[in-house]
Amino acid sequence: MLVLSALLLGTQAKADGTPALSSAKTADQAGLVDIRSLAPDIAEDIKYAGSDNFVGRPVDGYLAPKCFLLKPAAEALARVERDLHAQHRGLLIFDCYRPARAVAHFVRWAGDLADQRTKPKHYPTLDKSALLGDYIAPVSGHSRGATIDLTMTQCDAHDAHCKPLDMGTSFDYFGTLANTESPQATPTQHAHRELLRAAMEREGFRNYAMEWWHYTLTPEPTPDTIYDVPVQ
C-alpha cells in the first residue's frame, strides 16, 4: 500500500498542469520497452547517443543507441513497420523516449549562444536563441514515452537494401523547410512526407506541424507523467 501511494504521488500532475516526474528508476518500472523486442529488424540511427546531432556530442541520459517506448506506443509502431514491410518500405528511427535529463542538456545547450558549432547543419537560417520552444521543447513530449522522431525508407524488391526517402531536410534541421506542409518543399518531398503521415496516422500517431519527423501516439498512455530513466 505504501509503495502504491508513493508511486501515485510520484506520478501526479502538478496543479499548474506541468507533468510530474515519475519515480521509476528502470525502464521496466516505467513500462518502457525496447522497440526491437517487438520489431527486431526495425532500422535505428539513434542520434542523441552519438555526436552526430545538434549538440555535437552524446546527450545526457543516452547510454546506448536504443529506442524505448511505453508498450502501447511500441506496439503501434511495430504495426506501422509491419504494414510498410508488405510494400517494401520501412521506418528509420532517430529518437524515441527521451530522458528528462537529456531535455535539460538541450536547454543548457540552447542557452549557450557562444557555441555555434552545429549551426551550418542544424539551424543555418535561424538564430540559436529562436530554437527553444518551436523546435526544441523545454519540457518534451518525448519524455512521456509515446513520441518518436523517424523517417521512411524505400527498399529494393528483396528488402536487402533500404534508403531514406527525400523529405526535403535532414533530421533535426531547424527551420521552416522542416515544417510538414512547408511550401518550400518540392512536390516529391511533400508526397514522401504524406506517405509517412498516412502510415503513422493509420496506427494512431499524430504529426507535429513544425517537424515532419515528430509523431505522438494519441491519446498518450501517460499524458501527465515524464520519465528520467536512462536509455541503456
Ligand SMILES: C[C@@H](N)C(=O)N[C@H](C)C(=O)O
Ligand atoms: C529536438 C527535436 N528532435 C524535437 O523532438 N523537437 C520537439 C519540439 C521536442 O523537443 O519535443
Ligand SMILES: [Zn+2]
Ligand atoms: Zn521529436
